[in-house]
Each structure stands twice: as structure tokens, then as C-alpha cells.
Amino acid sequence: MWLMQPFNEGATRLFLGVLLACLALVTVLHLAVPAGHPLHVSAYTVTLLGKYLSYALLAVAVDLVWGYLGILSLGHGAFFALGGYAMGMYLMRQIGDRGTYGDPILPDFMVFLNWDSLPWYWLGFDMPWFAFLMVMLVPGALALVFGFLAFRSRVTGVYLSIITQAMTFALMLAFFRNEMGFGGNNGLTDFRELLGFDLRTDATRLGLFIATGVALALGYVLCRAIVASKLGRVSVACRDAEARTRFLGYRVERFQLFVFVVSAMLAGVAGALYVPQVGIINPSEFSPIFSIEIVLWVALGGRGTLYGAVIGALLVNYAKTVFTGVMPDAWLFALGGMFVLVTVFLPRGVAGLLAYRFKGQGFKRGSNETLSHDISKEASA
């Protein structure tokens, strides 16, 4: 069974091992070790880690399309945000009559914008199963339509990147509009409970953290399974020699579409896990800059090696947290410098470094020198 395939890979086992170990460790240190003790992990840190993990899942999704399919999407933030909004809408409905205006149905922002009833697209989001379904379906649907158009007409390389950027930019502007009924610039916030758990308790936070970790593990396995299957090899083929793949009789655009949609859905899930942990979703998640940042995580961690994406996401965001605290006025220098140095001197990212150590399954494929091919192609595009 192809889904089980990854469990035979040393690298994947190692990765899952480390991940789950960390989850357990944090949980223990948070619950067992008394507060104040130097080893205690505060609820603050737990939430922070939870956020990083959801970013990591997002990065894995991006790496799937960029690393293995050679499609640089500068619009994955859009899928992430859509997933987030779907979750946010559910959480908003859960507030019920505890909003400032005490309206049992309408969220606060609708009350003071004088909406008399819920717009149709808010219906059903009070049911968790429906909302969670939408978390995957909405980004998936967008990816399907967008991808169908783009791949069918063979928009490639930089052109594709730019229109994905246009897509997320347009969505951002749209969501900023208050008429859209998504809270405009303020977005959705003041969440209270998720599936009956009070979001403001540490227990729930820990739960969310673990859930995110598990989701990351599953997402990773799924991606590995795809990558290790023949379909994965076809994707790499599309990446390195699209024309050749066509002449072998593969309908390249369909493969691209399939992987793109899967990746979009993963991004949606990541967004859904992100929102309850940070407590707000607003259009800034759609901003093209954010999407570029995601790509940077992947590049920094090591493109074309899923675990690299994870490392990258964790590293960059951790660095961001640290810098913004330690050197508020200068952290952008550090971050910017990091991006420059890594792209110039570590073309294969951190994973590249690791790859010198182990030479296991899955480390080989997609490493950067083999990418030169498709990139020079993108150059001519």
C-alpha cells in the first residue's frame, strides 16, 4: 500500500521519531515540571511552538510543489489564509451571544455594520464537521480552478509565480473590503472555544500544540508517500524536463494539478491549526510578502527535501521571535542578512549541510545541483 511506503524509509522514521519525541518532551516539561523551574515550558512557549509547527506544515506543502514539481507558488499564503478563515468562521459562530453586543447569531462586526442576517456563505459554519471540511475544500477548490487554468495553458516558471502572487494580492484586497463580510481589516478575533474547549486555558493550548504536531507528522508522511510513489518520480520528471515527460505520454498538466491541489489542502489545514493558536485571522495573511517568506523558509531549510522545509520554517520563525525581542530596531537586518547569506552560500539550505552527514533514502533526490536544469529553464521563461 503506497501510503505505508514512507515507513520503510530510514529518514522518515528518523524525522517522525524526533518530532514525536519533541512533542512528548514539551508536554512533559509543561505538565510535570513546576512553573518557575528552569526546565518548565510555559504555556506561552507551547503556543509559540504550536504556531511554528503549523508554519512547518505550510512549508512542507510549499516544498511539495516547489521542490518536487518545480512550481514556485508565491500565493500559498492564500490557501493558508482561506483555511484559517474557514476555521475562524467556525470559531466566530461558537462565540454565540457572548459577543459585545450579545447577538446570538451575528458576529460583532456584522452587528455594527448593521447586517440583519448572516450572508449565505456563513451558513453551516456553526457545525464543526462542515467547517473542518471547508478548511480543506475551499483552498482545494481555489487551487483546482486556478491550477486548471494555469497548467492547461502551460503557464510556467516566473509567469506562474507572478500570477499566483496576483491571486493572493487580489484576495487580500477583497478581504480588506468590509462588504465581503469577513470583518475587513480587523478580520476575525475574540475566539472563545473550539469543540467545547475553552481556548483561553493552557490545557487547550497544549492540546492544539499536540494536534498540530500530529497533523504535521501525518502531512509529512502523506507528502513522502506521494514523493516516493511513481507519481512522485513523474513530478520530478515534470520538474526537470517537462517536454520530455509529455513525449513519454504523461499529461503533465494533470499531474501538476493533482499535486498543486493536495498541497493547497495541506496549506489550508495548516491555516486552520494556526488561527486558534494566535487568536486572530485577518487579510494580512494574504499579503504577497508573507507568501514570499514561506518560500524563504523552504529555501533556507533546503528545497526538495521535505524535512528541510520543516527545519527552515522552525528556524526562521524562531529567529524572528528572538530578534524582535532582543533587537527590536535591528532584527530586520539580521533576518534579511540571513536570507541573503543562505541563498548565496548555502544553495541547498540547512538540509544540504545535513546531507553531508547522512546519505539515506530521500536525501539524495531533489538536491539542488539537480535543480539547475529546470531553473535555467525558468530563466528563459
Place this chain on the structure above:
Amino acid sequence: MSFLSSLADRDHVFDFLVPATSPVDVRHGPILYLEDVSVSFDGFKAIDDLNLTIDDGELRCIIGPNGAGKTTMMDIITGKTRPDSGSVWFGSRHNLLTMNEPEIASLGIGRKFQKPTVFEALSVFENLELAMAADKRILPTLTARMTGEVRDRIEEVLETIGLEALRNGPAGILSHGQKQWLEIGMLLMQRPRLLLIDEPVAGMTEQEMERTAELLTGLAGKGKQSVVVVEHDMGFVRSIAGTVTVLHQGSVLAEGSMDQVASDPRVIEVYLGADPDEEAA
């Protein structure tokens, strides 16, 4: 009555069910048939009503100076480029102008690029595996499993192209000649009816050339593949014999045995005399 029996007969295939990818019909001789094909890029006529007929099982060499339109012709046959006018038929049933690359490929037309293009990130074995004629839709591909006969087939081809040793190394590390062979091998995996081979011996050593020559001559033949070779190297062309077609400025200049065309004054003129649009295309 016969209709009913045909219903009962589970193997009976109704005409309307015959898919476009049904075996190519070569009862009328030619397997490939180009008529009055023209195409131009930004005003420059790359192909100027070209007429060409390849018979089933034939081994045909196509020569011509740069810009003669050789590669463009291949692009047209394989559906990469659409001609401005003219018609292209595969056998007498399939109008290639209505199909896209994958369809054409699955009809049984394999193409080797001028610049050898293999999947460098994948191993030699995987390269062949992908080329293997199989159900190439998404889910089957996703769940595809490596069966014994697939393995055998791949081994067989590995042998033909003499890359058994490098089976598991990434194709990226192959020498230029080896890549050429691997690519030919990938074509063989497709079990094509017609092979379009663009400059197969470019950058090959003498021995490599000979091996390639054998390989190609071995391939062609009635009921087997038809082979179209585009080549600059006269020596090589002579060595694999077959009919030779000379392209010049997008149309056929001369056709016949190597000796005939070699003695054709116009051909000599084209090859020796400076060509006006050397750099074009």
C-alpha cells in the same frame, strides 16, 4: 442477430468505441505523411510547404544545414508546434494536427531530442520505468507497483543500451553518449511504431557511433519500428544506409540513396556555398 451475438461476445469492440489510440493503420503503406506543411516564426519561414512520406518499417535519414527546419519538422510531428497550414497524418487514420503531445506519444511516436534530455535527478532504472508503456493516468501512477514483468522489460532494455552497470546511479552522471542511449532506451520502453531521432551521435566517440548505428539499424524493419534519423554526420548517415532526404530552407531539396544525393549539384551547392540564413532559427 449477428448484432445480438456481438453483444454476447464480450471481446467484440464496437466501432464507435474504438479509441483514437487504436493501432495505427498502415494498410496503405505510409506510416507518416506530411503534406504542404508550412510554419513561420516572426515572419521567418521555418518550414515551407514540406511534403514527406515515411513508409512502415523504413529507416530514413534527414540531413540539411542549420535552419533547414529539421527540428521544427519534428516539433510539428510530435505536436509541440502547430503548422500554419498543411496536414500531418499518422497512418491513414490519425490526424496528428488534432492531438497534443501525450496523445501523439501514446499513439506510438517516440522522440529523442537533439540535446539529450533524460531525468537527471532520477536513476537510470527510474528513467526507463517512467518511459514504460503503462496506464499513465494519475491514480494508477500514484498506486503503481513494480511487477516482475516490468522489471524484466526494463532489464532487457538496459541490456540493449548497455547500461546495466549504471542501473541505480542518477542519470545526471552519465556521459553524453550514455545519455543518448538512455534516451533511445526510453523510447524503446514506449514500444513505439515510429521513432524520431534527432542527432543521435552528436559528441560520440567512434565506437559509440558504431554501436548506435547497429542499434538503429536493428530497430527498423517491417512490422517493427519505423525510424527517422536527423543527423549532420555524413559518415554516420552513410553507415546506416537507408533513404536520405535533404532539407533546405524548410522544404525537401533532394531525396534518394546517400550516393545519389551526395552527387546532386544543388545539395553540394547548399553544403559548400555559404548559406544566407545560417544563424536563422
Place this chain on the structure above:
Amino acid sequence: MIPSNPYRTPRWLAASLLSAAVATPALAQEDPIKVGILHSLSGTMAISETVLKDTVEMLIEQQNAEGGLLGRELEAVVVDPASDWPLFAEKARELLAQEEVDVIFGNWTSVSRKSVLPVVEELNGLLFYPVQYEGEESSENVFYTGAAPNQQAIPAVNYLMNDVGVERWVLAGTDYVYPRTTNKILDAYLKSHGVADEDIMINYTPFGHSDWQNIVSEIKDFGSQGKKTAVVSTINGDANVPFYRELGNQGLDAADIPVVAFSVGEQELTGIDTGPLVGHLAAWNYFMSVDTDVNYDFIDAWIEYTGDEMAVTNDPMEAHYIGFNMWAEAVRKAGTTDVDAVKDAIIGVSVPNLTGGYAAMMPNHHITKPVLIGEIQDNGQFSIVWETPSTVAGDAWSDYLEGSRDLISDWRKPMECGNYNVVEGSCGGSEAETE
């Protein structure tokens, strides 16, 4: 820098994410009183927020010069939420949970406040919010030292209606909650004063909108209908420069169609060539040109602190000045920095503002402010042309929105409710269940 910052260890680079995170104990330092500053130092909002950070740092310096508070040093804890709304929440949590600050001064945009709000309420912190805002909110843990709509928008409109004789109104704003709400309130207010529907034009533009040609020419057209017309602008920061430039170039001078802005202060004007703008209006609760000694002292101190002769002060800075002093006063009164004690102590505290009067903290956590209307001068200052006879108390819930007409807010015992519904006589909503 931040001596007690757990991340100081250079280990962070080497150590893996988790181990480093584990090694970040929540240090509880007893001696200094920690003051958190939560203003964007990078990103789009840095333009407005950096000066506020400096202001608080200056105030702390001064306080320490006077021997601190309760005999304890004050210590600033600065973080950079980078104009990134979720990051605001995260940083607030960091300040309260990790740094254990006693009070936070911060935020500019409504969305950043909204994202911080749940955190501050959950961890029971103190937040002083210095910017004029849309109202419709009253949190137990937030003190709104900026203007509520009734302390800025309504008086300004009154001035235009009565003293300038404006009959036709353009409500132009950036498309986010503050302009939306303000314009809704104004719309209702104007209609209640007999302004016809066709005499009100409402227009929204995206953030940082830079091409105003069409809109300005529309306004021009709208203004040529034989009635005195004015523009009430809630256009946000960056978009103002191109807007005013376009006004100037299309020849709309203040004498024809005055623009009264609620988000354009001295700070913003430093980025604009004010020559063509002379006479356009702004409504605030403080102007740098206010002619009082306390103000001149503040300005001098500020110039000393920044070392820039040209440094300007503005309304949110005054708000922080007031907020900081109120908090200090409340701490003295309570004799402790304990949040609950301070929360109770601060209601009713009144401290001098920079316009020569006093600001008092109301039970609804808003303060009393005078309302000033100023005309832009060619030197980037405002000359005050009108002011309210007395100070106005901030109104958390607008009387002109049916949603909130019946709501009042009073955080004194026994009511302790941010949105008490006087009709139903119940405390509807958020705080009900968190008590």
C-alpha cells in the same frame, strides 16, 4: 536593551528550537517596575508608532529622574510587533507571561488592539491605548486615552455645521473599522440634524491608496452644487500625502472645500509640503501649537530627548503622557503595581493634560478631553480656530448607533460591566461569563 531577556543566550543559534525554548525560564525579577512598550518599530505602522515608543521611554526616564515609583526603578521592556497583527498578540503574551510587565503602553491600529485584547484580558494585564478610535468597546483591562468618536468627530462636525455653515458632506476614509464606524456615527448624526441623503457622499479607499485623481475630481464635482461643502477625512496615515497633493494640484483650496481630518497630525504633516494645504482642518485633543507652559516644557523635553530641533509632538504622544501619569498616580494611590489594585485606584484619577486643563479617568476607562479644531499652517503646525468650552468625557458606546445606544460601561463595583444594557438591565456579552 533588555537585561532580563531569556533569549539573550547566544546558544539559540546552536541549540535546536526546542532545547532553547525550554531554556527560557520565566524570570520573575522583583526590583524594577517593568513597563512594556508594544509599538511597531518596523513595517507599515513604524511611521506613526516609533515616536510613541520614544515618548514612553522619555517619560520613564523622567520618572526615574524623580526617583522612580514607590521607590522602585522603572524599566522599559521594548518589543517589536512589526506591524503584524497576530504578532501583536504573541508579543503581548510575551510581555505579560514571560517578562511579567506591570503595564503595557501600546498599539495604534484598531486591529492590533483587537488582537491584543483577548490576551490582556486572559492574563489580566493593563493596556493604555493612546490613539483616537471608533469606540464600541470597553474592556476591563484597557484604558483608552485617545479620543472616542464623541471627543473628535461629532464636535468637528458641529463646528463645520454651525461656524462654517457646511451643508454638504463628503465622508472619505480608508476602508477599515475606524472610518467605517466613525462615518456611520456621523451619517446618523448628520441625518438627525436634517441633512438630506443626497448631501452626503461616502467613499472608502484601500490602505496606502496613492492615486486620488478620480476621487478628488468627484469631490470637486460634488462640491459645485451650490451648497457649502466640506470633506470629513478619516483617511489613514500614508494615503494622506498623495491625497493632499492631489487636492492642492486640482485647486481645491480650504476656502472652497475645507477638509477636516481625524488622522492627520503634526507627525503626518512632517511628510507633506504644507504650502498648498494652509487652511485645511484637523480635529484633535491636542496640538503642538497649544499655547501653554506645560506644553512648551513637554516640547522642550522632547527636543532634548530626540536631539532634533525640528522634532514635533502630536496628539497620541499627549495621550501617552496623560496615560503614563494617570497610571503612575494610580500606582501611588494604590501603593502597589498590582493590576487589580491599580484598576480600581485609577478610576477618578485626574492629571494635568498639555492643553492647560485636567484629564480624568472615567468609570468606562475613557478620559475627559478638550476638543480642538486647528487649521494647517505653512510651517506644518496647526493654528487653533475653535475649541470646546469644557472637556468632553469619552463615550464608549455611541448614542447614534442603535446597536449600542442602550449600552453603558462602568467598571466600578458593583456593576463592573463593559457593556451594561440599560433596557434589559443586564450585563450582556463578553465579561458576563469571565467574571
Place this chain on the structure above:
Amino acid sequence: MWMIRAVLPGVWLLCLLLGLAPTAQAQQQTGQGQALLESLDAPSYDAKAEAIEAIIVSGDERSRRWLDELLGGKLQRHKDTGRFVIVLENRSRNWPVIDALTFEDAGEMSRRDLDRIGINNALRGQLQSALAVLDLYTDDVDDRRDAARELLGSVDAPMVEPLREVIASEDDAEVRRLLEQALAIHRLEQGEIEAIADLEGSLNSRVRSALNSATRSDDPLVADAASAALADIEQRLRINSGLETLYFGLSLGSVLVLAAIGLAITFGVMGVINMAHGELIMLGAYTTWAMQQLLPGQPGLALVLSIPAGFLVAALAGVAIERSVIQFLKGRPLETLLATFGVSLILQQLVRTVISPQNRTVVSPEWMSGSLMINEGLSLTLNRLFVLGFALVVFACLMLVMRRTRLGLEVRAVTQNRAMARSMGIRATRVDIMTFALGSGVAGLAGVALSQLTNVGPNLGQNYIIDSFMVVVFGGVGNLWGTLVAGLSLGVINQVLEPWAGAVLAKIIVLVFIILFIQKRPRGLFPQKGRAAEG
């Protein structure tokens, strides 16, 4: 208020005609002057108005100066000594002043001790029309025209007769026409229906206002006539607004072109995705600001000089980026995207820390502010007009460079076949540097132009980078003409949509349009055809 509006200019005019104008008998006792100014320093604006009137009637020759300074808010009074002074420079804390009575230098005074004699918009309006009347007597025709235009809608009973005489003696037809209309508006206010005849066809907004209010007159005849005249005017305006929208579109388009054209070179020709492009634009804008700081008082000169300066600064920055980052990323365009994004972050924060997070003021020189009046209803804003022209010039120059110069040739050679070009003795690295410098320099030029339209601040770049990419891609990468056409057309589309769709929706629609367009034409408006373009 109303009363004053009625009296003020009239009185001024009368005394002029009675010959006791600023040439009048010299009653030079400062006492009188002091008294006049004293009365100005009154709490209520009505009192101030009367004081102004008094000053006018006094015919004191200093009154013109006083009124000007009053208008400029420079007429101030010392709190303690009560001395009236005129502030010369009011930016820092201590202001140089001169005595308001003697106009002699009075040293410096702290802003603490000075009281401004404030006026409000109402007073300002009247002062302006009062001064306008005075300008009717200058020799410069344009001033007279402006003055006359200023009088539209502010004529009143006492002025009528004198104005008639002015008209009689006025030799410029335009001024006469305007004054006629000014009178006509007054007569219309009195309900004279014939007056409408004189106003017909005028596109001046004040005239329209007058007619509009006339339509609400109690006399039905007047009302009908007015609305008839109005209808005709509206008709003409429609044509105008059409042209106006087109102009708006082109002007927006020119901005897009300017921002994108540099990218079209670095990105289109070199295949480098330079995310720091926006910051290079920003550098250009800051250069303009710096130049204006260096040359205080002559913004025009500064602006002109900053054209080469901006180009240089940005170009140098470009070279720095190319040498330090991009040269290591040959043939890895997507990597350049990532690295240059880092660079852009650094540049932004650099500006924030070195200069200031606040926006900087860039002054528009005289000859670039205001607008060029095509007719009363249609006038083109000068700064945008200049930018539009500038964009076209820059484009033309670039075309020249690429087509006619050695550099252009080498650039094209290198981009088409690096190895070949090398073997032909072209130093590819040098060409790379030059190309990137060129593209960056052009970005700098864009910055110089943008400093006249929008904020000069750390975020300037970010607001344009995405649009720039859209334009280049829409136009077809590697094709300068494409960029020009794309930029202008997108601009026009946007402005045409805006009135009915609103600014936000218009932008969204444009974006969606681009996306769909790219589906249809995957290589933009002007794709490079043939095998060269294929992967």
C-alpha cells in the same frame, strides 16, 4: 460673517477709486498703526473683520503688507510687551522677526512669547477676494485674470458700480468676460433672469454653484432658466470628464511604466527577479529629498539635479547588489528572488534607522504645482503631466540605449547566448554589471518622479514592487514596448473602472484580468516567439 463678506471688498475698492489708495497722504504716526493692529488682536472673528475693514479704509500704505502677513499667519504679537511683529521664519523654536510697524529687524523671539493673530477660513476667503480686487490693477494679465476668477461669486452691491468702470477700462477680453460673469452671478443672486444669459456655457465650478443655487430660487422662471443653462453646461462637462478620465489613466499608467521599466531590464533582459527593485525606487526618492535639503529654497533646481543624482545613487546601489549577491546566483532566477528579498528588508530598515521611520517632505517646485487649465472645466495637474512626459522620455532613452548603443547590442548578445557572446570577446560580467546598473538607475529615476506624487518613506518601495511585476509580465518579459503598452493600458483600465467600481474593486478586477489574460497568452502581450522562447 455674511455682513462682512458683503462690505469688505467693496469698501476696499471704493477707497481705491477715491484715490486714497496706498499712495495716499502720509499719516505716518505709528500710533495709528498700533491702534489699527490693536483692534485686529480681538477675540471674536467678527471684531477682527471690522478691524480689517478699518485697516483698509485707513489707506495706510503698510496695510497691504499687514493683510498679506495676516493671511500667512505671520503677523504676531509679543505676549508681554504687546509689540506687533512679523515672523520671517517660523520652523524651529526661536523665530527671526521684524517690527510690524517699522518693518525693521527686531532680532529673534521665542515662539513661547508670541501670540499669533489668528484668522479662520471665512476671514481668509474675504481677505483673498479683498486682495484680489487690488490685483485687478496690476499690469500682469495673468494676475488680473486670477483676481477676476477669485471674484466670481464674491461680488456684492457696493462693488457693482466700481467693477463696471473697471470692466470699461479693462483691455483684456478674458478678464472682462470673467468680471462680467462675476457681476452676472451677483445679479443672479438678486434674481435677475437675464443674468443667466451671461453665465451660459461657462464651465467654472463657482458659476455652476451659482446656477445650482439659482435652480432652488422661488421664482420658477429663474429656476427653469438656470436648470436649462446648467443642463447645457453638464453636457459639455461630460466630454471633459471623458478626457479627464483618460488623462488620469495615462498618468497612473505612466507611474506604473516608470516603476516597471527598470524591472523590465533587470528581470526581462537579465532574468534576475529583483525584489529590491522597490527599494531602489525608494533610494531615488530619498535622493530627491536629500538634494532639496542641500539646496534649501530652490526645490526646482534640486529636483532637476536629483534626476542624474537619483540615477547614480540607485545605479551604484544596483552595482553593489549585483556584485555582492546576484553574481553568485547566475542562472538561478528564483534564488535571486529570495536573496534580493533579503536585500530589500535590509535597505528598508537601513533607511528607517539612518534617516527616520517618518516620511520626508519633498517640496514641489512652483512650476510643478497647480494645474494646466485646458478650459474652465478641464485642467491637467502639472506634476502628473510632468511625470507622464518624464516617463515617455525615459522610455525613449532606454529604447535608444538598447537599440543604438554598443552596450545595448552587447546586452542583447549576452542574453541570447552567453557562451557565444563571450567567445566573441564580449566581457559578459561587465555587461551584467552595466545592465543591472542601468535597470537600477532607471528605478532611481522612477523614485525621483514618485517623490512628486506620493510619500517619501521607508514603505515607498513595497507599494510598487508587485504592480511593477504585474506590468512586466503582462507586457511580456524582455520586451520594453510590452512594458510601455501594458503599463499605460492597465492605468487606463483601472481609472475607467474606478468611478463605478470603486478604487478597491477596480484594482481587484484588474488583477483578475491579468491572471485570466496570462492564461490566454502565457507569455504576455508581446511574447518572444519561436524556438528561442521555448524551454
